[in-house]
Amino acid sequence: MSQSESPQVQNITIEELSSPDDYETSEQIAYAIAEAADDKKAQDIVLLKVAEVSYLTDYFVVVTGFSKPQLRAICDSIEQKVAENFKREPIRIEGKTDGRWVLIDYGEVIVHVFLPEEREFYNLEAFWGHADRVDYGIESTMNL
Numbered sequence: 001m002s003q004s005e006s007p008q009v010q011n012i013t014i015e016e017l018s019s020p021d022d023y024e025t026s027e028q029i030a031y032a033i034a035e036a037a038d039d040k041k042a043q044d045i046v047l048l049k050v051a052e053v054s055y056l057t058d059y060f061v062v063v064t065g066f067s068k069p070q071l072r073a074i075c076d077s078i079e080q081k082v083a084e085n086f087k088r089e090p091i092r093i094e095g096k097t098d099g100r101w102v103l104i105d106y107g108e109v110i111v112h113v114f115l116p117e118e119r120e121f122y123n124l125e126a127f128w129g130h131a132d133r134v135d136y137g138i139e140s141t142m143n144l
Contacts (some may be wrong), residue, residue, distance in 0.1 A: 033081070033109060040065075046133065047061050048062065053130050057108055
């Protein structure tokens with residue numbers, strides 16, 4: 001680029017950055033994650049649609065496992081299902097070696113896999129109580 005040329009500045013609106021298609025994809029990923037967790041017998045599966053109240057992500061998926069090996073199995077199942085169905089790898093994974101609270105970050109969906117004591121202590125559902133709570137059930141995932 002010569003000195004006389006100036007870079008082109010493109011104005012992009014928030015609506016263009018967050019299209020309804022983005023929400024559909026994040027919702028599909030969230031349900032696939034919930035299904036993968038359910039496959040490994042996770043309990044108390046909750047999807048929180050936080051897109052309207054936070055810029056961090058579109059969804060939180062919060063699940064409980066009852067042992068460190070089960071938490072690892074739940075996480076492995078989630079990673080495998082998202083990779084197979086959406087060709088996506090996590091941006092970051094935290095806590096998998098300790099295994100009491102594992103966070104898997106896919107950008108538009110963040111997964112929290114807890115042991116019961118940690119889930120009760122951190123109580124993310126109460127902290128994000130103003131977010132829409134999305135029902136998860138086997139019948140909800142039949143379209144994936």
